[in-house]
Amino acid sequence: MLFVLGVLVVVIGVALSIALHEIGHLVPAKKFGVKVTQYMVGFGPTIWSRKRGETEYGIKAVPLGGYVRMIGMLPPRPGDKPGELRTLSTGRFSQMVDQARADSMEEVRPGDEDRVFYKLSPGKKIIIMLGGPVMNLIIAAVLLTGVITIYGLPQVAPKVGLLSACVPTAAPTLQVPQPKCATGDPQSPAVASGLKVGDRILSVDGRAITSWDQVTAAIRESQGRTMSWVVQRGDQQVPISITPAVLERASYGEDDKPVAKDGKIVLSPMGFAGITPAQELVRTPIYEAPKFVWDRTVDTASIIVRIPQKMAGVMQAAFGSGERDPNGPISVVGVGRIGGEVAALDIPADEGGNWVKLAQLVLLIASLNLALFVFNLIPLLPLDGGHVAGAMWEAVKRGWARLRHRPDPGYVDVAKGLPIAYGMSLVLITMSVLLIYADIVKPINIFG
Numbered sequence: 001m002l003f004v005l006g007v008l009v010v011v012i013g014v015a016l017s018i019a020l021h022e023i024g025h026l027v028p029a030k031k032f033g034v035k036v037t038q039y040m041v042g043f044g045p046t047i048w049s050r051k052r053g054e055t056e057y058g059i060k061a062v063p064l065g066g067y068v069r070m071i072g073m074l075p076p077r078p079g080d081k082p083g084e085l086r087t088l089s090t091g092r093f094s095q096m097v098d099q100a101r102a103d104s105m106e107e108v109r110p111g112d113e114d115r116v117f118y119k120l121s122p123g124k125k126i127i128i129m130l131g132g133p134v135m136n137l138i139i140a141a142v143l144l145t146g147v148i149t150i151y152g153l154p155q156v157a158p159k160v161g162l163l164s165a166c167v168p169t170a171a172p173t174l175q176v177p178q179p180k181c182a183t184g185d186p187q188s189p190a191v192a193s194g195l196k197v198g199d200r201i202l203s204v205d206g207r208a209i210t211s212w213d214q215v216t217a218a219i220r221e222s223q224g225r226t227m228s229w230v231v232q233r234g235d236q237q238v239p240i241s242i243t244p245a246v247l248e249r250a251s252y253g254e255d256d257k258p259v260a261k262d263g264k265i266v267l268s269p270m271g272f273a274g275i276t277p278a279q280e281l282v283r284t285p286i287y288e289a290p291k292f293v294w295d296r297t298v299d300t301a302s303i304i305v306r307i308p309q310k311m312a313g314v315m316q317a318a319f320g321s322g323e324r325d326p327n328g329p330i331s332v333v334g335v336g337r338i339g340g341e342v343a344a345l346d347i348p349a350d351e352g353g354n355w356v357k358l359a360q361l362v363l364l365i366a367s368l369n370l371a372l373f374v375f376n377l378i379p380l381l382p383l384d385g386g387h388v389a390g391a392m393w394e395a396v397k398r399g400w401a402r403l404r405h406r407p408d409p410g411y412v413d414v415a416k417g418l419p420i421a422y423g424m425s426l427v428l429i430t431m432s433v434l435l436i437y438a439d440i441v442k443p444i445n446i447f448g
Contacts, residue, residue: 006343006361007336011063013365014332015041017139018066021372024135025068026055028128035115037107038069064332064432070128072116074104075411100418118411122395129387136373137297143366144296145289151359152281156212158201160231164188164274167245172265177250186245188274193242195275199231212277219244222271244271300370303327304378311431318438326444331432334439338446339364381414381421390414 019041029036035054040046042060049058060066108116117125147153167186170179201209204218205228218227222244229240248267251259259266284292303310307329314329316322330338342360347353379389394412401409 003340003344006340006357009343009361010336010339010364013361014335014368015063017136017365017369017372018042018063020135020139021132022066022068024131024133025070025128026131028124028131029068029070029117032120032124032128033115034117034120034128035071035112036068037071038067040069041066043067069107070117071107071112072104072118074101074415075118075413076105077101077413077415101415118414122391122398125391125394126388129384129391132384133373133376136369136376140296140366140369140373141289141293143362143369144293145286147359147362147366148284148292149286149289150283151355152283154279155282156277157280158209158212158215159278159280160190160195160197160199160201160275161278162276163190163195163197164276165191167247167272167274171248172250172267177265189242189244189272190274193229193240195231195240195242196233198278199233199238199240201229201231202237203230204228215275215277219271219273219275223269224271242273244273246270247272296367297370297374300367301374303329304371304374307431311434314434314438317442318434324438324442324444326446328444329431329435330444331435331439333436334444335364335368337439337443341446380424381417382425386417386421386424387414390417 022039022041026036026039037055039055039057040049040060041058042063043065044060044062047059047061049056051057117128120128164181166181166188168179168181169185170176170182172179201215203209204215207214207218209215224243224246226241226243229242231238231240246269249270249272251266251268310325310328313322313325317324339361342357342364345357347356376383377385377388379385381387381390390412397409397412401407
């Protein structure tokens with residue numbers, strides 16, 4: 001039941017995100033006088049619709065997107081008379097472009113000639129086409145800001161989360177950079193010192209501790225020296241004497257992977273106590289929210305840039321024995337599945353319970369909106385970024401003509417980009433089908 005509830009929350013979140021994306025196009029289009037004949041959430045057969053004024057509002061069967069139909073998206077070919085379309089080529093793509101022009105012209109009724117999209121200034125075109133992606137960015141920013149300032153984010157704290165039972169004596173390798181305990185390994189310094197899970201480290205050798213990094217640095221630099229700690233245990237402050245072991249441990253690079261040289265792992269002597277830190281929820285000040293949203297946006301963009309590479313991994317996992325990349329692309333089916341798994345998690349009340357699950361679902365929907373924002377900025381038709389690119393090119397051409405006192409070059413013929421749009425649509429459909437299939441037969445395993 002909880003799984004279904006989680007899926008339902010994600011479905012509603014996705015539907016609202018799509019609906020608001022299209023409102024981002026609809027409102028400025030109407031504001032600038034463009035005639036909008038349809039506002040639809042979804043594709044395929046219409047489930048429900050109602051006409052208000054000149055616009056039909058509706059919901060369609062396949063909730064994988066939406067659209068706002070504005071008349072006159074394609075300009076007439078230079079030299080064509082109003083309402084007339086000449087066929088200049090028998091080529092397949094040319095015929096497709098001519099048909100698209102004809103369909104666009106059919107939407108323009110007598111009296112609507114000045115309410116077409118293509119006659120808008122480049123600036124107004126950009127505002128309309130950016131309205132959708134910007135709406136997704138606003139949704140993501142609001143949701144992320146709400147979570148990090150009201151609920152908080154888990155951060156490593158100077159507190160004992162887990163205790164290692166032993167000091168691993170096996171040598172690290174590239175295959176096993178962090179050896180586990182084996183029979184006969186000595187007791188870990190943390191256990192021997194009397195530390196307990198939940199102890200908060202207040203000071204080390206008389207120095208006040210405010211972060212786990214300070215504890216880690218002190219342990220690594222101890223070189224086997226006995227250290228004096230003070231920990232908070234319940235209502236008491238307890239003194240602890242701990243003597244970290246000195247081990248040859250793997251060195252890690254900036255990519256968090258073991259450093260290797262000549263095919264062998266690079267080892268460095270360092271102190272080892274056998275403590276894994278606990279995590280605590282820390283609320284972020286609201287003035288830090290813009291940076292957090294920006295960082296998440298950059299992370300999302302870095303993933304989308306690598307989609308072609310990651311799709312190869314998805315194909316190998318779907319049709320082979322490989323595993324899915326947890327940081328790889330997923331379909332709406334995968335997003336819904338993750339939402340269901342989050343809702344079905346058994347989290348004790350003293351660890352956050354349903355609030356943790358709610359925060360994770362909100363973060364999931366926020367991440368989806370960030371992905372929609374970044375993806376729609378790709379400057380290729382039929383994406384919003386393709387129309388933005390066309391409007392920007394039109395602005396450049398007209399501005400250059402004005403500077404050189406030349407005649408207005410007219411509207412940029414975005415219809416010439418329709419073959420690219422058709423190819424891009426085919427790629428998107430293929431990717432969607434592959435991701436949906438992969439999310440069914442080989443879903444991403446996040447929770448083990």
